[in-house]
Amino acid sequence: MTIPEILDTHRTIAVVGLSSNRSKPSxxxxxxxxxxxxxxxxxxxxxxxxxGERAYARLQDVPEPVEIVNVFxxxxxxxxxxxxxxxxxxxxxxxxEGVVDETAARRARxxxxxxxxxxxxxxxxxxx
Numbered sequence: 001m002t003i004p005e006i007l008d009t010h011r012t013i014a015v016v017g018l019s020s021n022r023s024k025p026s027x028x029x030x031x032x033x034x035x036x037x038x039x040x041x042x043x044x045x046x047x048x049x050x051x052g053e054r055a056y057a058r059l060q061d062v063p064e065p066v067e068i069v070n071v072f073x074x075x076x077x078x079x080x081x082x083x084x085x086x087x088x089x090x091x092x093x094x095x096x097e098g099v100v101d102e103t104a105a106r107r108a109r110x111x112x113x114x115x116x117x118x119x120x121x122x123x124x125x126x127x128x
Contacts, residue, residue, distance in 0.1 A: 017072035
């Protein structure tokens with residue numbers, strides 16, 4: 001699936017590492033995606049609510065289907081996030097700019113997920 005197809009088809013985004021700190025890229029990028037009509041689900045054990053949405057400690061705690069798992073975590077944490085995304089039946093793993101793990105990406109693809117790596121979802125949405 002191409003990036004525009006991903007963004008047109010999938011409307012529910014769990015954002016791993018989403019912070020309520022307005023100066024962090026995760027906040028501004030996710031606020032933009034929410035303003036574009038996407039369903040946002042914050043995933044961060046240090047938050048209770050972000051952007052008016054209840055936050056969950058782990059992907060496994062999210063009580064509804066997740067289509068895109070957008071990752072704002074350092075690359076060394078990606079393997080665990082990919083395992084969790086596979087486990088919950090996500091369709092896409094999206095690794096933000098600077099987040100790269102080729103091994104985890106291969107594992108996600110082998111499990112049937114589309115993978116976007118080292119790209120900003122906001123920039124790609126604006127480009128489509």
